[in-house]
Amino acid sequence: MAERRSPAAAYAGRFEAASRGGALRLAELPFLTQIDVRVDPSSPAAGDIGDALGVPLPVEPGTAVRAGSGADEVTVAWLGPDEWLVVAPEGHRVELLRKGLGDRHGSIVDVSAQRTALLVTGPRARDLLAHGCALDLHPAVFGPGACAQTTLARAQVVLIPREDGFLLLVRSSFAAYLAEWLLDAAAEYVA
Amino acid sequence: MSPRPPGADLPEHPDRLWNAAEPKSSYDVVIVGGGGHGLATAYYLAKNHGITNVAVLERGWLAGGNMARNTTIIRSNYLWDESAGIYEHALKLWEGLEDELDYPLLFSQRGVLNLAHSLQDVRDSVRRVEANRLNGVDAEWLDPRQVKEVCPIVEISPDVRYPVMGATFQPRAGIAKHDYVAWGFARAAAALGVEFIENCEVTGLRVSDGRVTGVETTRGSIAAGRVALCAAGHTSVVAATAGIDLPLQSHPLQALVSELLEPVHPTVVMSNAVHVYVSQAHKGELVMGAGIDAANSYRQRGAFHIIEQQMAAALELFPIFARAHVLRTWGGVVDVTPDASPIVGLSPVDGLYLNCGWGTGGFKATPGVGWCFAHTVAHDEPHPLAAPFSLDRFVTGALVDEHGAAAVAH
Amino acid sequence: MLLIPCPWCGPREEAEFHYGGQAHVAYPEDPAALSDEEWARYLFFRDNPKGVFAERWSHSAGCRRWFNALRDTATNQIHGVYRVGEPRPVAS
Amino acid sequence: MRRDGGGRIDRSRVLRFRFDGQEYTGHPGDTLASALLANGVRQVATSVRLGRPRGVFAAGGEEPNAVVQIEEPFPEPMLTATTVELYDGLVARSLAGQGRLAAGPDPARYDAVHAHCDVLVVGAGPAGLAAARAAAATGARVILADDQPEPGGGLLGSRDEVDGVPGAEWAAATAAHLEEQPEVRVLRRTTVFGYYDDNYLVAVERRTNHLGAAAPAHVARERVWRIRARRVVLATGAHERPIAFAGNDLPGVMLAGAARTYATRYGVLPGRRAVVFAANDGAYAAALDLADAGVDVAAVVDPRPAAGELVAARLRERGVELLAGHVVTAARGDGQVSSVEVSPVSSGGVSSIDADLLLVSGGWNPVVHLFSQSGGTLRYDEAIGTLVPDASTQAVEAAGAARGVFALPGCLADGTGAGARAASASRAASASRPVEAPRAEETPEAAPLAYWLVPADDYTGHFVDLQRDVTVADVHRATGAGLRSVEHVKRYTTAGTAHDQGKTSGLLTSAVVAQALGVPVAELGTTTFRAPYQPVSFAALAGRDRGALHDPVRVTALHEWHVANGALFENVGQWKRPWYYPRPGEDMEAAVLRECAAAREGVAAMDASTLGKIDVIGPDAGEFLDRLYTNLMSSLKVGSIRYGVMCRPDGMVFDDGTVIRVADDHFLVTTTTGNAAAVLDWMEEWLQTEWPWLRVHLTSVTEQWATVALVGPGSREVLAGLAPGLAVGVDDFPFMTWREAEVAGVPARVCRISFSGELAFEINVTSWDGLRLWTEIMDTGLVTPYGTETMHVLRAEKGYPIVGQDTDGTVTPQDLGMSWVVSKKKPDFVGKRSFSRADTMRTDRKQLVGLLPEDPEVLLPEGTHLVSTGTLPEPPVPMLGHVTSSYRSAALGRTFALALVRGGQGRHGERLYAPVGDTLVPVTVTSHVLYDPEGARRDG
Numbered sequence A: 001m002a003e004r005r006s007p008a009a010a011y012a013g014r015f016e017a018a019s020r021g022g023a024l025r026l027a028e029l030p031f032l033t034q035i036d037v038r039v040d041p042s043s044p045a046a047g048d049i050g051d052a053l054g055v056p057l058p059v060e061p062g063t064a065v066r067a068g069s070g071a072d073e074v075t076v077a078w079l080g081p082d083e084w085l086v087v088a089p090e091g092h093r094v095e096l097l098r099k100g101l102g103d104r105h106g107s108i109v110d111v112s113a114q115r116t117a118l119l120v121t122g123p124r125a126r127d128l129l130a131h132g133c134a135l136d137l138h139p140a141v142f143g144p145g146a147c148a149q150t151t152l153a154r155a156q157v158v159l160i161p162r163e164d165g166f167l168l169l170v171r172s173s174f175a176a177y178l179a180e181w182l183l184d185a186a187a188e189y190v191a
Numbered sequence B: 001m002s003p004r005p006p007g008a009d010l011p012e013h014p015d016r017l018w019n020a021a022e023p024k025s026s027y028d029v030v031i032v033g034g035g036g037h038g039l040a041t042a043y044y045l046a047k048n049h050g051i052t053n054v055a056v057l058e059r060g061w062l063a064g065g066n067m068a069r070n071t072t073i074i075r076s077n078y079l080w081d082e083s084a085g086i087y088e089h090a091l092k093l094w095e096g097l098e099d100e101l102d103y104p105l106l107f108s109q110r111g112v113l114n115l116a117h118s119l120q121d122v123r124d125s126v127r128r129v130e131a132n133r134l135n136g137v138d139a140e141w142l143d144p145r146q147v148k149e150v151c152p153i154v155e156i157s158p159d160v161r162y163p164v165m166g167a168t169f170q171p172r173a174g175i176a177k178h179d180y181v182a183w184g185f186a187r188a189a190a191a192l193g194v195e196f197i198e199n200c201e202v203t204g205l206r207v208s209d210g211r212v213t214g215v216e217t218t219r220g221s222i223a224a225g226r227v228a229l230c231a232a233g234h235t236s237v238v239a240a241t242a243g244i245d246l247p248l249q250s251h252p253l254q255a256l257v258s259e260l261l262e263p264v265h266p267t268v269v270m271s272n273a274v275h276v277y278v279s280q281a282h283k284g285e286l287v288m289g290a291g292i293d294a295a296n297s298y299r300q301r302g303a304f305h306i307i308e309q310q311m312a313a314a315l316e317l318f319p320i321f322a323r324a325h326v327l328r329t330w331g332g333v334v335d336v337t338p339d340a341s342p343i344v345g346l347s348p349v350d351g352l353y354l355n356c357g358w359g360t361g362g363f364k365a366t367p368g369v370g371w372c373f374a375h376t377v378a379h380d381e382p383h384p385l386a387a388p389f390s391l392d393r394f395v396t397g398a399l400v401d402e403h404g405a406a407a408v409a410h
Numbered sequence C: 001m002l003l004i005p006c007p008w009c010g011p012r013e014e015a016e017f018h019y020g021g022q023a024h025v026a027y028p029e030d031p032a033a034l035s036d037e038e039w040a041r042y043l044f045f046r047d048n049p050k051g052v053f054a055e056r057w058s059h060s061a062g063c064r065r066w067f068n069a070l071r072d073t074a075t076n077q078i079h080g081v082y083r084v085g086e087p088r089p090v091a092s
Numbered sequence D: 001m002r003r004d005g006g007g008r009i010d011r012s013r014v015l016r017f018r019f020d021g022q023e024y025t026g027h028p029g030d031t032l033a034s035a036l037l038a039n040g041v042r043q044v045a046t047s048v049r050l051g052r053p054r055g056v057f058a059a060g061g062e063e064p065n066a067v068v069q070i071e072e073p074f075p076e077p078m079l080t081a082t083t084v085e086l087y088d089g090l091v092a093r094s095l096a097g098q099g100r101l102a103a104g105p106d107p108a109r110y111d112a113v114h115a116h117c118d119v120l121v122v123g124a125g126p127a128g129l130a131a132a133r134a135a136a137a138t139g140a141r142v143i144l145a146d147d148q149p150e151p152g153g154g155l156l157g158s159r160d161e162v163d164g165v166p167g168a169e170w171a172a173a174t175a176a177h178l179e180e181q182p183e184v185r186v187l188r189r190t191t192v193f194g195y196y197d198d199n200y201l202v203a204v205e206r207r208t209n210h211l212g213a214a215a216p217a218h219v220a221r222e223r224v225w226r227i228r229a230r231r232v233v234l235a236t237g238a239h240e241r242p243i244a245f246a247g248n249d250l251p252g253v254m255l256a257g258a259a260r261t262y263a264t265r266y267g268v269l270p271g272r273r274a275v276v277f278a279a280n281d282g283a284y285a286a287a288l289d290l291a292d293a294g295v296d297v298a299a300v301v302d303p304r305p306a307a308g309e310l311v312a313a314r315l316r317e318r319g320v321e322l323l324a325g326h327v328v329t330a331a332r333g334d335g336q337v338s339s340v341e342v343s344p345v346s347s348g349g350v351s352s353i354d355a356d357l358l359l360v361s362g363g364w365n366p367v368v369h370l371f372s373q374s375g376g377t378l379r380y381d382e383a384i385g386t387l388v389p390d391a392s393t394q395a396v397e398a399a400g401a402a403r404g405v406f407a408l409p410g411c412l413a414d415g416t417g418a419g420a421r422a423a424s425a426s427r428a429a430s431a432s433r434p435v436e437a438p439r440a441e442e443t444p445e446a447a448p449l450a451y452w453l454v455p456a457d458d459y460t461g462h463f464v465d466l467q468r469d470v471t472v473a474d475v476h477r478a479t480g481a482g483l484r485s486v487e488h489v490k491r492y493t494t495a496g497t498a499h500d501q502g503k504t505s506g507l508l509t510s511a512v513v514a515q516a517l518g519v520p521v522a523e524l525g526t527t528t529f530r531a532p533y534q535p536v537s538f539a540a541l542a543g544r545d546r547g548a549l550h551d552p553v554r555v556t557a558l559h560e561w562h563v564a565n566g567a568l569f570e571n572v573g574q575w576k577r578p579w580y581y582p583r584p585g586e587d588m589e590a591a592v593l594r595e596c597a598a599a600r601e602g603v604a605a606m607d608a609s610t611l612g613k614i615d616v617i618g619p620d621a622g623e624f625l626d627r628l629y630t631n632l633m634s635s636l637k638v639g640s641i642r643y644g645v646m647c648r649p650d651g652m653v654f655d656d657g658t659v660i661r662v663a664d665d666h667f668l669v670t671t672t673t674g675n676a677a678a679v680l681d682w683m684e685e686w687l688q689t690e691w692p693w694l695r696v697h698l699t700s701v702t703e704q705w706a707t708v709a710l711v712g713p714g715s716r717e718v719l720a721g722l723a724p725g726l727a728v729g730v731d732d733f734p735f736m737t738w739r740e741a742e743v744a745g746v747p748a749r750v751c752r753i754s755f756s757g758e759l760a761f762e763i764n765v766t767s768w769d770g771l772r773l774w775t776e777i778m779d780t781g782l783v784t785p786y787g788t789e790t791m792h793v794l795r796a797e798k799g800y801p802i803v804g805q806d807t808d809g810t811v812t813p814q815d816l817g818m819s820w821v822v823s824k825k826k827p828d829f830v831g832k833r834s835f836s837r838a839d840t841m842r843t844d845r846k847q848l849v850g851l852l853p854e855d856p857e858v859l860l861p862e863g864t865h866l867v868s869t870g871t872l873p874e875p876p877v878p879m880l881g882h883v884t885s886s887y888r889s890a891a892l893g894r895t896f897a898l899a900l901v902r903g904g905q906g907r908h909g910e911r912l913y914a915p916v917g918d919t920l921v922p923v924t925v926t927s928h929v930l931y932d933p934e935g936a937r938r939d940g
């Protein structure tokens, strides 16, 4: 029986080749759990969802929280005033959040396959993204703890800075385009 | 080797154009706006209707609005019967205009290609070609190979992002030198007695008992029996002074030129999907239109990312343009209606006439709209070709929707 | 390219936004009760001032929220932004 | 000719190049212009209109004459020889006005990058360097951009000292110091060419041009910098201004400062014997430097009654004659200057001086282009006779020569102040000490004279715009024709419209017009400054958004399979959708007939993943959908599915699709492929701005799901095999319901809906599992894959319209024969009110019908129109409508079409004609549902 397949699976080899020089590291983090949470941030439900997650939903626009480690690691990114994206290793339960919400108004939607995650790290990661991202990616402005929905080249992305680079969530249908774009932009840094 | 000194191709101008006049206290007709439409209207009022006590009031320098800024594409291959009627009338006038005005207009019928890039584009294009033919408008459907014959530099490889699947071609379409057209009309109208008052902004319309009586301007009040609005992007602002709301939104539209180049581009190419419209003007510069800024604005400049997108699109279709240089960019303010068709006719105020909403495509109509609008003003009744473009259509719903199938509206 | 201050995300490039035209044009309470003229006004007629304009934007590539802005259409200067439901501020 | 020593060129290396077919040599550090001058080449271009010889006139980007064509390494039209850095193997030629494009594609890479800073300093002359230094000292993020290969600006072409060292050395040291700081970026060879709203500036960096054929292919040749700056300091310097006199276009006539730059920076003497014609003390420095470099300076001609004492004394020291109160009336020579005619200002006596070089300086124009582009206003400064920056509308200030401060100490102080101000204004708190301005020698100067035009009887040889060949006589013709505005004069004469955009000639033209009209220059102003400041290549602006990256290609999870299995693709919006899957030897018609037959008689499958999908969740979800769809959605039962149509408020069809009820408070809406984003935006807009009280949330799940449509009488059996746990019988699983099940071993949502009229199932799995599901389906060996073309035929046979193909924004649901989808019960929904407008109430609206050509073999082209008569009258021919869809049908055994026809619903059975080429094809109007109108087949 055929295996399931992640959107950027075909790029694994080229990502690896581009990562060899050390200036950049490109990789897909396939099959992460991603859950879109919609709830009034001031409602008790929001608090209960936070409790279920183990970290409160960040209410400050443009911020993300990251907690836990290993299989329990979870990142919660602010997407909008009543919207968050929960990113976690495979297996993190939607049901957990549904339970947190209960039968109160809100929505918990499994969007794990809606976007895939690309990890762009290395000393030139910021330069690479600056070719197509209009945000100020300076670590003093957009460092760990921040997040943004924005555009990279001609694709919409969720961008989450990490210590050594960025986690980049892109819609599955755009993954091949963005992979091509990243590899093309990387030409100067990896040659 | 440079085959010809390009500047030498430009014609000599007549030694007299027009005299800037001082405003009189009263005119039979005041035309607000000295762009192509205002000037053509003035000319035909005098020529066709014998109305010569006419002033054209222009807030800046004559024909310095969109007339100075457009990419000069002239064609009449519109989809709907109503549009074909007025644009084809204009094209027929273009064909005799140099003689009529005794002015070299560099009117060049080099044909216009409208490219199709998807199966739906093809359907829409064939539909338009067939409608054109039945309306007596010359039109052809060309396959990619034929497109290449008309314009050898167009990339027709199937490997580009949006390959060329064919094109409509109107051989009688083309370009003209915009400034010369304006000056030709101005000079001819001046010879018939029309006055041109520059640096004279209309700041208010005077209305009494539902009838227009004149205008307030930055150079004083001027009484008028009739007032004809030809203020293009600024029409809403002027009309609002008489309490008239219009279904118009004003947006910047940009264009650009390259340096002078040896002839490479023999025709006019327009593409909707890969947003490009380009021709090579007589001196040799590539003249290219960019996209419209989404937000309303009255500034004659637009946003830069639109120029970047324009260049990316241009190179998809014309890879050999890569090392041409952008010499100058600029913008105009265009007034857009909900159905991408103009408003020409009577207004809610007696004696006040509307000509607006030509948006991104009114240059080509210049002689035609001048003709029809002059008739409308002279007879207080819409010219039959203008009748479908009444303001009333927004109430009845009888729109002339040129969005759907008409490609880029230039 | 404008730098538009999203009320949530802060200043972002114009290209991230979708323009929504005039603000405060409410959908009529009872369309059926309107005359054709009144309905046409709702459908097609929008203010088009040269000067300060209350308009709508959606931060479509960002937080996807609609909001309002006061922008001068003669200068492109944004005098302020406010969220849907908030009253229009007095232009400075 | 080349001087024996001096200059910032590397004499140890020799570069070979060709110009107009001749081999020459030069050195690193040369421009093409300096190398040509060093080789004694005088004529570098031919004028565009009059065919006159033209020489190098300036030393920078403002050059109006020396516009050349690069032929190798790759053809590039119209570069100024004064800005082309020399490289080995360069082949160029002179031009007569028009450049030439390469015949083939450009192999070079181009890219763009976004940058942010507290302070952007444009120009790295003394003012710019001082500004960057002062700003950087505060810790601010600084970008310093200069269009030259090395920083220094005017210092590179002078012998001035700064802080006690030669200016160029100071510049290099300052730049090096700046570059050491982590938050400072120094951009060389970078021209800031546009200044847009909200301090958005764009620049182009020329990164590999100067390397010629050695340029590495993987490095972008040119890079566009998109810069958001909190504050901007414009230290762009000044352009020297020419004077109009007879023959002022001859090779050998040159701007004084340019000649000085050639001598000082490039070690080149642009002539042997010079006359200097200047109305300001600054130009005397040029005379002195040239004299010291070995040029025989015959005289300095100055219309002022007297020059400054200091410069006059220095001239005297070198024995150079000063003709104060004199003007140059003509430059004479055959193809280049050989003598200069000089006359006192007051009387007529003319004397002639032999010279091969005539240096001109009518004064200096601050480079105000970017300031003006930023929205800043300009003011005419009578003292220096030029336009200077006045009020700014953005966070910008000009400094140094760009502000009309021409003396070096002033430039340094001005830059320092501007840099410090910009840095402190750009940051919330800045606690650093102010830096002191670098020092330079103060030189007292006499007041300059704005001198434009040497009077004459005949102005046909007085050029204002050298590149457009515009003379004072031409300008006078324009004013004589009644023109009063410089904008009109520009368009009448073409002055200022060439490659240089009138950088040296613009103000001169205004001055000539002003004089002709008898009005002050200040009142007249200049023409508008527009981006780009210097010409920029199309390719640089296109960057990497080309070819496959031009617009994102969106693909489904099954894409790799489609490619591997020979699908041809159709572009639908940004998506690539399989169009059909030809087998060897098949053309499209054969493939589609085969695929259709499989769907009607066996089993076929299509990748339907591109349809938009939106989760609509919340207690008010039903009500929300009721407001947007024309039909009722809130009454839908959990587990059921309904087809729906959305209209715009004007009543015209906007989108259609199915809606499934997942739970009481949860619907899943599908949209057409092309409209997915538009529909979500549309829903959000209504929800957020009109009905914010509705408790609903919308989430796009388009790519969460891969969707496979399994179609045909055998589909039930195939599904049963793949989903043993699913009861697939008609009664267990009725039409327009859905079930959750495991299909091919993966969790799926299976819907019984049909866009073909056949028994069909739509299987949704996560997109990760899509390929797996599809492969399993194909591995049954029973299923034929089909593409969009077959899908279109199948749905057209059933009379299902495609939004965008059978509608064009002017079609209501009723026009489509779908009155049944328009609720009569709901008090309102978007679009309802428009159905009772005069035009939508007409009974003769265009309505969807079927058409059967009388000859069943004839296929009507889509887009064909319909007329009522068997012969065509003269145009305009009244048209009744047009063909929207047209196919050859295996199921019907004939061709058929759908059309929108005036009053079509009342015309069934009527014969109409379709003009196709030269023939009129008779067709019969029928219902638009041609296949299985009873709906007998959908249950299998």
Ligand SMILES: Cc1cc2nc3c(=O)[nH]c(=O)nc-3n(C[C@H](O)[C@H](O)[C@H](O)COP(=O)(O)OP(=O)(O)OC[C@H]3O[C@@H](n4cnc5c(N)ncnc54)[C@H](O)[C@@H]3O)c2cc1C
Pocket (backbone or CB within 6 Å): B032, B033, B034, B035, B036, B037, B038, B057, B058, B059, B060, B061, B062, B063, B064, B065, B066, B067, B068, B069, B070, B071, B072, B073, B074, B200, B201, B202, B203, B230, B231, B232, B233, B234, B235, B238, B253, B254, B255, B289, B331, B332, B333, B334, B358, B359, B360, B361, B362, B363, B364, B365, B410
């Ligand atoms: C970049 C661009 C490209 C275009 N390309 C094409 C094309 O290829 N083909 C085509 O057919 N059309 C094109 N158009 C559209 C075309 O230019 C316009 O539709 C047409 O010029 C409008 O008519 P006009 O010439 O009278 O307008 P304008 O020339 O704009 O005339 C209106 C005049 O009214 C004056 N005015 C405004 N308010 C007042 C007032 N209160 N008092 C006094 N005077 C006032 C203005 O100053 C202006 O001079 C283009 C437009 C732009 C901006």
Ligand SMILES: NC(=O)c1ccc[n+]([C@@H]2O[C@H](COP(=O)([O-])OP(=O)(O)OC[C@H]3O[C@@H](n4cnc5c(N)ncnc54)[C@H](O)[C@@H]3O)[C@@H](O)[C@H]2O)c1
Pocket (backbone or CB within 6 Å): D060, D122, D123, D124, D125, D126, D127, D128, D145, D146, D147, D148, D152, D153, D154, D155, D160, D190, D191, D192, D193, D235, D236, D237, D238, D280, D281, D282, D283, D285, D364, D367, D370, D399, D400, D401, D402, D406, D407, D408, D411, D533
């Ligand atoms: N009367 C006179 O003698 C006289 C007149 C003018 C200038 N000067 C001398 O010239 C110098 C002026 O100093 P300054 O610093 O003001 O100017 P500058 O001319 O020394 O430097 C300006 C720099 O900006 C660059 N530049 C201009 N526009 C640019 C753009 N759009 N993008 C990128 N780079 C751009 C130029 O190439 C130049 O390198 C002083 O040394 C002054 O004494 C003397």
Ligand SMILES: Cc1cc2nc3c(=O)[nH]c(=O)nc-3n(C[C@H](O)[C@H](O)[C@H](O)COP(=O)(O)O)c2cc1C
Pocket (backbone or CB within 6 Å): B068, B069, B070, B071, B072, B178, B257, B281, B283, B285, B287, B300, B327, B328, B329, B330, B331, D496, D497, D498, D501, D527, D528, D530
């Ligand atoms: C068809 C056409 C061709 C043009 N060709 C040139 C040109 O060769 N050189 C140039 O500098 N400007 C050219 N322009 C642009 C004008 O200089 C100017 O930018 C335009 O009229 C708008 O005016 P503004 O920039 O003064 O606001 C052209 C404009 C048009 C409409």
Ligand SMILES: [Zn+2]
Pocket (backbone or CB within 6 Å): C006, C007, C008, C009, C010, C059, C062, C063, C064, C065
């Ligand atoms: Zn936002």
